[in-house]
Amino acid sequence: MHATNPLPCPRTSPSDRPDRNAGDHxxxxxxxxxxxxxxxxxxxxxxxxxxxxxxxxxxxxxxxxxxxxxxxxxxxxxxxxxxxxxxxxxxxxxxxxxxxxxxxxxxxxxxxxxxxxxxxxxxMIGEVARHLTTLSPQVRTAGLLATTGTVRAGLYQEWLDRSGIDLVLPDADSQDAEVMAGIRAVKAGLRDDATTALLARAARRLAGRGAQVIIAGCTEIPLGLPADAVEVPLVDPAxxxxxxxxxxxxxxxxxxxxxxxxxxxx
CATH class of the missing domain: 3.40.50.1860 (Rossmann fold)
Known part of the structure; x- marks a missing residue:
């Protein structure tokens, strides 16, 4: 990890500040x-x-x-x-x-x-990689449901590669029409069967390609994808x-x- 050159920080309004007089927090x-x-x-x-x-x-x-x-x-x-x-x-x-x-x-x-x-x-992502190495049977391949930004940044790819775990990702169509559509639905408050069906289909595709576990790599995904909707274990990074x-x-x-x-x- 490294630090970049300093960037200007926005001012913080008083309403942004935690109450310092409210006890042990x-x-x-x-x-x-x-x-x-x-x-x-x-x-x-x-x-x-x-x-x-x-x-x-x-x-x-x-x-x-x-x-x-x-x-x-x-x-x-x-x-x-x-x-x-x-x-x-x-x-x-x-x-x-x-x-x-x-x-x-x-x-x-x-x-x-x-x-x-x-x-x-x-x-968090380092902790997920560490957690996967503790599972039995040994996890050799994991699937990732995450935002397009997370996927393109290679965050999980880098950490899982260090742990000797292969990562399978949705194809472009599934990423856009199922994963991102499901994430957007959860953020809009639509935690219904249709949202679950989108994310579950994407998860099943990854399991069909050898994923032994599915990483719910966006904090909205577990809100729309119950663990029992996936045929392999669902790992919640949060x-x-x-x-x-x-x-x-x-x-x-x-x-x-x-x-x-x-x-x-x-």
């Missing part, structure tokens, strides 16, 4: 629907040892106008790096001690910010990230509740 930044809330809920689900119900208390940084990451990667939109950097600064000043980004596509911009945010970043956060914070606190992890919804 897990500070989280949200830049889109679904993924951030699921991450916090899953962190609570996979941490049954905590004394509190659900995840620790949560302070939100809401950024509804964060630039679209796929558009940026395809050259059709502004670079979101300044927003990621500015959100990291706000949350660091609010007491965050670690960053998690529950957006697959946003990880294309992690190399630009990793040396500049002043906090460790738990890399759940994998939540488990990694719990594991990391438990290790650093001797089993106590996690102190101030941060989620930047990319």
């Amino acid at each position: 897990r500070h989280s930044g949200r830049h889109g629907p679904g993924g951030h809330r699921r991450l916090l809920r899953q962190a609570g689900v996979v941490d049954p040892g905590t004394q509190r119900p659900g995840p620790p208390q949560d302070g939100h940084l809401v950024r509804p106008h964060h630039p679209d990451r796929t558009a940026a990667l395809l050259g059709d939109g502004p670079d979101p790096t300044p927003w990621l950097l500015d959100g990291s600064r706000v949350l660091r000043e609010a007491g965050a001690t670690v960053i998690a980004i529950p957006c697959n596509t946003a990880h294309a911009f992690v190399p630009r910010i990793v040396d500049r945010v002043g906090l460790p970043i738990v890399h 759940l994998t990230l939540a488990r990694a956060l719990v594991r990391r914070t438990r290790d650093s606190t001797g089993g106590e509740a996690p102190p101030h992890p941060v989620s930047l919804r990319g």
